Amino acid sequence: MITLIAQRLGHGCLVIFVVSILAFLLSSLVGDPVASILGLNATPEDRAALAQDLGLNDPFLVRYATFVWNALHFEFGMSWAAQRPVADVFAERVPATLELAAVALVISLGVGIPVGIVAAVNRGAWWSSVMMSATVVGLSLPTFVVGILLIFVFSVQLGWLPSFGRGETVAIGWWQTGLLTASGLKALIMPALALAISQVALVARLVRAEMLDVLRTDYIRFARARGIAPRVIEFGHALRNTLIPVITVSGIQLGFLVAFAVVAEAVFQWPGVGLLFLRSLGSTDVPVISAFLLLAAAFFVLINLAVDILYVVVDPRLRVGSTGKVSVH
Amino acid sequence: MTDATRLPPATTRLSVARVWNAPISRSFRRSPAAVGGAIVLILLVGAALLAPWIAITDPYELATLDLLNSRLPPVWVEGGSWPYILGTDNQGADVLSLILYGMRTSLLVGILAVCVSCTLGTVLGLISGYLGGLVGVIIMRAADIQFTFPAILLALLIGGLSQALLPAHLQAELAIPILVGALGLSHWPHFARLVRGAVLVEKTKDYVDAARLTGRGRWSIMFRHILPNVTNAIIVLATLDIAFAVMGEATLSFLGFGLPPTEPSLGSLIRTGYNYLFSGEWWLVIFPALTLVLLVMAVNLVGDWLRDALNPQLD
Numbered sequence: 001m002i003t004l005i006a007q008r009l010g011h012g013c014l015v016i017f018v019v020s021i022l023a024f025l026l027s028s029l030v031g032d033p034v035a036s037i038l039g040l041n042a043t044p045e046d047r048a049a050l051a052q053d054l055g056l057n058d059p060f061l062v063r064y065a066t067f068v069w070n071a072l073h074f075e076f077g078m079s080w081a082a083q084r085p086v087a088d089v090f091a092e093r094v095p096a097t098l099e100l101a102a103v104a105l106v107i108s109l110g111v112g113i114p115v116g117i118v119a120a121v122n123r124g125a126w127w128s129s130v131m132m133s134a135t136v137v138g139l140s141l142p143t144f145v146v147g148i149l150l151i152f153v154f155s156v157q158l159g160w161l162p163s164f165g166r167g168e169t170v171a172i173g174w175w176q177t178g179l180l181t182a183s184g185l186k187a188l189i190m191p192a193l194a195l196a197i198s199q200v201a202l203v204a205r206l207v208r209a210e211m212l213d214v215l216r217t218d219y220i221r222f223a224r225a226r227g228i229a230p231r232v233i234e235f236g237h238a239l240r241n242t243l244i245p246v247i248t249v250s251g252i253q254l255g256f257l258v259a260f261a262v263v264a265e266a267v268f269q270w271p272g273v274g275l276l277f278l279r280s281l282g283s284t285d286v287p288v289i290s291a292f293l294l295l296a297a298a299f300f301v302l303i304n305l306a307v308d309i310l311y312v313v314v315d316p317r318l319r320v321g322s323t324g325k326v327s328v329h
Numbered sequence: 330m331t332d333a334t335r336l337p338p339a340t341t342r343l344s345v346a347r348v349w350n351a352p353i354s355r356s357f358r359r360s361p362a363a364v365g366g367a368i369v370l371i372l373l374v375g376a377a378l379l380a381p382w383i384a385i386t387d388p389y390e391l392a393t394l395d396l397l398n399s400r401l402p403p404v405w406v407e408g409g410s411w412p413y414i415l416g417t418d419n420q421g422a423d424v425l426s427l428i429l430y431g432m433r434t435s436l437l438v439g440i441l442a443v444c445v446s447c448t449l450g451t452v453l454g455l456i457s458g459y460l461g462g463l464v465g466v467i468i469m470r471a472a473d474i475q476f477t478f479p480a481i482l483l484a485l486l487i488g489g490l491s492q493a494l495l496p497a498h499l500q501a502e503l504a505i506p507i508l509v510g511a512l513g514l515s516h517w518p519h520f521a522r523l524v525r526g527a528v529l530v531e532k533t534k535d536y537v538d539a540a541r542l543t544g545r546g547r548w549s550i551m552f553r554h555i556l557p558n559v560t561n562a563i564i565v566l567a568t569l570d571i572a573f574a575v576m577g578e579a580t581l582s583f584l585g586f587g588l589p590p591t592e593p594s595l596g597s598l599i600r601t602g603y604n605y606l607f608s609g610e611w612w613l614v615i616f617p618a619l620t621l622v623l624l625v626m627a628v629n630l631v632g633d634w635l636r637d638a639l640n641p642q643l644d
Contacts, residue, residue: 014470015477030494133362136633140626142576144583145618148603152611163607259479266584278584281489289490300477 008308012301019297023290024067027077030286076291081283086291089276095175096166097272100264101257103192108199108257109250115200116207117242121234123212132208138201143260147194147267154190162187164269191268195260199253206249211242244315251307255300356638366630373624377432384426385412388593395421403612416612419605424612427593428620434594435624438508439574445513446574447567450520455551457521458528469525472518480515484577487511489586501589508587512577516570523566527559561639569632572625579621595621 042050051057058066070076076086115131122128155163167183169176178184214220215238223233262274269275273292280288348354357363376383399421401413415424453472457465475483488511492500495507531537532555540554575595581587582596583603590601595617602614 011473015474018474026490136362136629137622137626140572140576140622140629142580142621142625144580144599145622148599148606148614148618152606152615156606156611256479259482262482262485263580263584278489281485281493282585284493293486296478296482300479304477 004312005309008305012305015301016294016297019293020068020071021064023071023293024064026293027067027286027290028063030284071291071294076294077287079280079285079288081280081285081288086287089288090273090291090295091174092176093271093273093276095177096270097258097261097265097274099177099179100188100191100195100270100272101254101261103188104195104199104257104261105250105254107192107196108203108253109246111196112200112203113207113243113246115204117211117234117239119204120208120211120215132205135201135204138197139205141198143194143198143263144267146197147190147264150190150194151267161190163190166271187268191264191270194267195257195264198260199257203246203249203253207242207246210245211238214238214241244311247310247314248307251303251310255303258296258299353638357634360634360637362630363634366627366634369623370627370631373432373620373627374436376429377436380426380429380433384423384429386421386423386426388422388427388430400610402610403616406612415616416610418601418613419610424616427598428595428617431593431595431598431617432620432624434505434588434592435575435578435596435621438505438512438578438588438594439571441505441509442512442516442574442577443567443570445509446516446570447520447563449513450517450522451524451556451563453517454521454524455528455556458525459532459551459555460547465525468521472521475515475518476522480519480573481577481580484511484515484581485584485586487514488581492586501591504588504592508578508581511581512574515577516573519570520563520566523562524559527562528555531555531558565632565636565639568628568635572628572632575621575628576625595624 056063074087078084079086079089082089115135119128119131150161151163154161162183165187166178167185167187168181169178169184170180171177178188215234220233220238223237224230228237258274261270261272262277264270265272265274266278273295276288277292279285280292357367381387398413398417399419401410401417403414403416403424406416413423413425415428417423418427453468457468488507491507491511492504495503528551537550537554540550545554578587578594579596579599582594583600585600588594588597590597598617599614599621602610602617605611605613
């Protein structure tokens, strides 16, 4: 178990190392910090002095080390577009994205798991296959298309829900939450649904496949032979083992949700990290892009690590030194 | 598929009856979802291919457009008129024609992107699986690192950065190659992992030893002996991947990092049309969006059936 965790930890460090090099190259190769600070009319002497001050003449390794050191202290420099520290810009936007992703995760697991279980237990029933066909439709719905259709129906046609923004927010410390106000909740409904729909389909299919696998195993057949009621077998015996992979799935889901939040945020002009990322890509705001790369890498590595550890904790079979890595396409 | 007893008698002649009675055709006919998906797919692809002949306006020839016909709603809505079945845009271009041309571009980008990811992933997967060693480890490590990030985010990053770094006049010109590269590069690890896994299984089989004993070279064994035996799995993944690539094209274009508005694709049409959603011209965005969903769904249905029919060990 410890070997496994150490292995995954090593992999995580490797990922962050590679991404930090990319982020560093990006921020040192694109744009000219001297010109952006002094303007175009500065004398060559001033430029040289500032370049010296900024450490631009230092050897590569020294500059990389400085970059990493600053990043570890959440100092990513100034955003070119906002003219404010990148860390501040991120801090005010992270809550919006996390709230959106968390609500979408609750929806996708809360709907997807029961649908998958019901479809597996009642396999062969016509409505069970209808439900599975419906998940193919769900998988084929791109996030932004769902968002547009929702806006068309509920904002343009019916006028029930706001089509953009986050509504009013309440501050809890530095965390601005939209979950406590009526307008904040109203604004959250459509982006969260747009984000969740294809994930609901994905979760339902995975849970169904997993449950069907479990229902085929020997101990389930043995339980049937003993004459235990089918419902008890399904929910007492099978469900418990079905839910183990769901842990992996929900971690990966959270990752996907944060990635696709970029798209949902663009459709609904949701003031989160995703929208910030798109804007900085559009305006080549390099400090923001490179900070986004690093933070995203750290986030995904942490999620993967948490999933791996939880998986070993929950599934005793993996504790015996084997490296049973489960990958989900 | 290597089960010799189930193979039909060896004959090279293809006859209608033989194709009709083949196990794969039977399984196809038994699956209503696959038949439905295939019919929709053939209709859509056919219409896209025939666009220059059946479209009533050509989006690349602005001179043919008539501003008098601009902003017409679909025919069944009051104010709509034939032959503009799905209405027209603000320049008088027929929406149905735009969709047909857009689908061509979307399919072209999608298929090229899958070619890139499939070729790259298959070659690297073969090398990593068959040759192994340090090169193999490095390849799979690279794939693992890339797997940490959701593909769509990578595609967005590659596409967005390359557009940002290019001079403005080249952006529109190189939009398609950039998009193909971004989508292709973001998905090769899926193929590499699949192929590597399959190769590790095939490698232990007798025919590989036999080929080695007859003095075949490593590359010949990899590409002429092992590759043909793992194609089923690759075909399934490639089919499903077209759905991802078409969706990815649309997503990137919608976000403004794909094709420019002058190059109609399903994504760029939705992006342009989205601006008119609030001014009441809903047909400019809803119809391209529905076409995209239909196209992706048809590919997914066919791919799903293929997965069950060819039954490769997809992870």
